[in-house]
Amino acid sequence: MKILVCVKQVPDMESRFKVNSEGVWYDEKDLAFKLNEYDEFALEQAVRVKEQLGNTVDITVLSIGPDRVVEAIKKGLAMGGDRGIHIKDDHPWQKDPWQIASVIAAFARDKNFDLVFTGLQSQDRGSAQVGGILAELLGFACATTLVAFELNGDLVTVRQELDGGMCAILKFKLPAVVTCQMGLNTPRYPTLPNIMKARQKELLAFPVTNFIGPKNLAATERMYLPEKKGHGLVLEGDVNEVADRLVGVLKEKTTVLR
Amino acid sequence: MKALLICEYRQGKLLESTYELLAFADVLAAERVMLLVGTEAAAPKFDGKVYLADSGVYGEFNPDLHKRLFLDVVQKEHPDYIVFIHSPYGWDLAPRVAAALKAAQVSEIIGVKEGKFEVPSCNAKLRRLVSPRSAQVVLTIQAGAFSPQGKPAGTPQIEQVSIEAGSSRVEFIGYEAAEKKEVDLAKAEVIVSAGRGVGKKENVEVIAALARALGGELGATRPVVDAGWVEHTRQVGSSGQTVSPKLYVACGISGAIQHIAGMKKSGFIVAINKDKDAPIGEVADVLVVADVMQFIPALLARLKK
């Protein structure tokens, strides 16, 4: 069985963001990047399929982006992926989800993947589009927002989260694209030996121009910081003083300390 | 301009979010046509055309068939916009409809500015203005961003849609209800919630101690629950409980839209976060910029006095 896991590298969301000089994306300078949280669930599930079925499973970990994304691919290899594919693109954010999915589809089309895992959404763009478009482009079955996944032969049973914690149980045959939601599993931490082993694994790089097909369908015209809506009181400084002030505020503004 | 609005329907009922689609279409000043896979009895209250596909035939939740129904109506109506709620149903269907039409998709719209769509990025710390380049455009709108004014009213003109059902690649087996709520947070007057910023499971006890000191209940964010630090039934948010206590204390919580959806109606909100820019600041009455594990013991010491 051949599995493809698509991973994206995104900034740490606790960063302080600045807009870049063109005003259309965030400035990458001073940002720490990490593996998109939802893609960790995708990687973990792929590795669990491999543990279930044994070494007949081959996992490809793919990422489109500049050189830094090799770190995300390597993390995937250390978690249990077999080979990495780095599609080099210094400005992946200039591609809309349709183009990103088209690049992945162009890579994947003739490779006979049985199962493709993506995250539900990327934390920076948050579009939740790439997986669904990819399924359509490859002509695969598709299930999204998964919180449970089970494989029996070529039959997959999943739980798809709906609103309010309710789920739909769905069944379908491979090949399929599935998108992974938080809580699907608990992603493992790569162990030191596995990190070492991952260094020996195959990691191929291709220029994105090898896979370019259709043009963008949408473009970011402008990126900006939201107007500060918080009209609340901000307390900082010495924790003891701040605690005193907070107790004062709670006594004045609420009834819970009376 | 014409907008085709995709209603959501579950277990025999039209979801209220349907009316947000109408409010959004008004912002676009677009002609409104609706599409529902459901039953006539559940049709939206709206003076206009509603395409109805029978959920008895096409299934309540059958994305494969629903996609084909939507494409069929798109061919009949030639809408400029096809609009979904940014919900699991929308995440599932919007990209597939967009790809089938080779149409642009803009996700999680919170506003329309200069003829472009405003969407949040990076956990709402940034905004983007996106302009579609295709003639037809698929849009998903953030739940709660476009509020309907007044009570829904009207009588729809129903037009039945049917396609050859054929076989669907994905089979719907059934629903599974949300876990029973053993702890009813809705009744609590004070809720103190733990987010990922508390660092580790052992630290949750300090948050629980604060909850007790304030005579309230412990709550949590989804990643904290998923990690097994706090039981499921205490999750606050769009996929957990919706609460409105007199006092809500958010400890190490960033303030993602799905969490805020569950607690923003609280009477008074205190957030403790080391990141001054955390989006929770937008709803907090007091934002304490501090490390939770340093601040809460200091606060507890004062409450015990």
Ligand SMILES: Cc1cc2nc3c(=O)[nH]c(=O)nc-3n(C[C@H](O)[C@H](O)[C@H](O)COP(=O)(O)OP(=O)(O)OC[C@H]3O[C@@H](n4cnc5c(N)ncnc54)[C@H](O)[C@@H]3O)c2cc1C
């Ligand atoms: C369909 C769907 C449904 C969802 N439903 C829910 C839901 O019902 N409820 C829910 O909560 N989430 C839900 N989520 C997840 C949501 O998107 C966020 O991922 C989640 O709310 C983030 O939780 P958090 O704030 O604990 O963690 P993070 O976003 O990781 O934030 C941690 C925060 O802690 C701060 N911090 C770190 N260390 C410290 C420290 N030492 N002291 C003080 N502050 C610190 C950081 O600055 C940061 O702001 C849902 C997501 C999806 C896609």
Ligand SMILES: Nc1ncnc2c1ncn2[C@@H]1O[C@H](COP(=O)(O)O)[C@@H](O)[C@H]1O
């Ligand atoms: N640059 C990229 N390289 C590889 N996979 C990606 C990339 N961008 C998005 N994806 C995948 O598509 C999913 C959804 O992304 P998005 O549609 O941007 O929210 C992510 O969780 C990844 O699995």
